[in-house]
Amino acid sequence: MNSALNCNISFIGGGNMAQALIGGLISRGLPENQIQVADPVEQIRSILQEKNIAVFADNAKAIENADVVVLAVKPQVLADVLKPLHGLFEGKLIISIVAGVTIEIIAALTGTQRIVRVMPNTPALVQTGAHGMYADASVSQEDRNLTGKILAATGLGLWVNTEAQIDAVTAVSGSGPAYFFYLMESMIRAGKNMGLDEKVAAALTLQTALGAAQMAISSDKTPAELRKNVTSPNGTTQAALEVFDRAQVSQSIQTALAAAQKRSQELAQELSDSIK
Numbered sequence: 001m002n003s004a005l006n007c008n009i010s011f012i013g014g015g016n017m018a019q020a021l022i023g024g025l026i027s028r029g030l031p032e033n034q035i036q037v038a039d040p041v042e043q044i045r046s047i048l049q050e051k052n053i054a055v056f057a058d059n060a061k062a063i064e065n066a067d068v069v070v071l072a073v074k075p076q077v078l079a080d081v082l083k084p085l086h087g088l089f090e091g092k093l094i095i096s097i098v099a100g101v102t103i104e105i106i107a108a109l110t111g112t113q114r115i116v117r118v119m120p121n122t123p124a125l126v127q128t129g130a131h132g133m134y135a136d137a138s139v140s141q142e143d144r145n146l147t148g149k150i151l152a153a154t155g156l157g158l159w160v161n162t163e164a165q166i167d168a169v170t171a172v173s174g175s176g177p178a179y180f181f182y183l184m185e186s187m188i189r190a191g192k193n194m195g196l197d198e199k200v201a202a203a204l205t206l207q208t209a210l211g212a213a214q215m216a217i218s219s220d221k222t223p224a225e226l227r228k229n230v231t232s233p234n235g236t237t238q239a240a241l242e243v244f245d246r247a248q249v250s251q252s253i254q255t256a257l258a259a260a261q262k263r264s265q266e267l268a269q270e271l272s273d274s275i276k
Contacts, residue, residue: 002099005149008036008068009025010037011068013071014038014045017122017124018070019125021150022051038055063088063089079109079275085110092112095147109255117133119150119174131158163209171261
């Protein structure tokens with residue numbers, strides 16, 4: 001990482017996702033003195049100072065010597081944060097992890113087109129994130145490669161072909177952890193209802209989720225094929241899956257993700273209207 005990322009990275013916003021990226025970068029060998037963070041909250045600055053990170057209350061100071069600037073603030077405050085910095089991003093790559101804000105808006109607020117938009121997810125906090133990335137034709141292959149290396153510090157990064165697809169990424173992986181937590185909740189509750197101690201039901205459920213994910217990642221088989229492999233004819237698994245099918249669980253999941261995508265589009269439009 002030290003040789004692969006020979007650049008200074010500044011974060012505007014030092015919250016959970018920024019700290020996840022910072023922790024991943026440091027664990028992969030990026031020196032602390034190549035990271036700067038600006039945040040208005042003294043408590044956050046103190047946490048980062050304990051990691052030997054240079055922290056600032058002044059955003060302009062934080063990005064002064066940056067090669068890469070990561071925007072990691074809440075979308076509602078982005079315009080107020082960026083307007084005083086307009087014109088200060090020359091020669092810098094901007095990576096935005098701000099939900100719902102388009103590249104067009106960020107370009108207008110910063111005065112640069114050298115922007116990558118990223119939709120991360122919360123498992124980045126344990127370096128198993130899934131990030132969707134988009135950049136238009138004005139971003140060089142070198143900048144794309146650099147962005148990929150930075151995001152790889154906290155998990156998987158995949159490029160999408162259009163900015164509109166970021167809304168689909170939001171529905172699948174951005175909101176996705178909540179879907180799996182929902183299923184875990186239900187399985188734990190079912191185990192408890194069947195007489196298992198709650199801690200036992202929880203431990204079995206979580207380990208099963210981890211094992212199933214690891215199998216799916218490491219196998220050359222699709223999830224559908226893996227499911228068939230553990231479903232014996234007329235067995236216990238088939239009995240459960242038939243209930244899912246009668247309840248149209250698969251169709252409900254697809255409808256739910258479509259609703260998440262639609263809401264992502266609506267929120268982005270509302271945000272765009274408020275900033276303009």
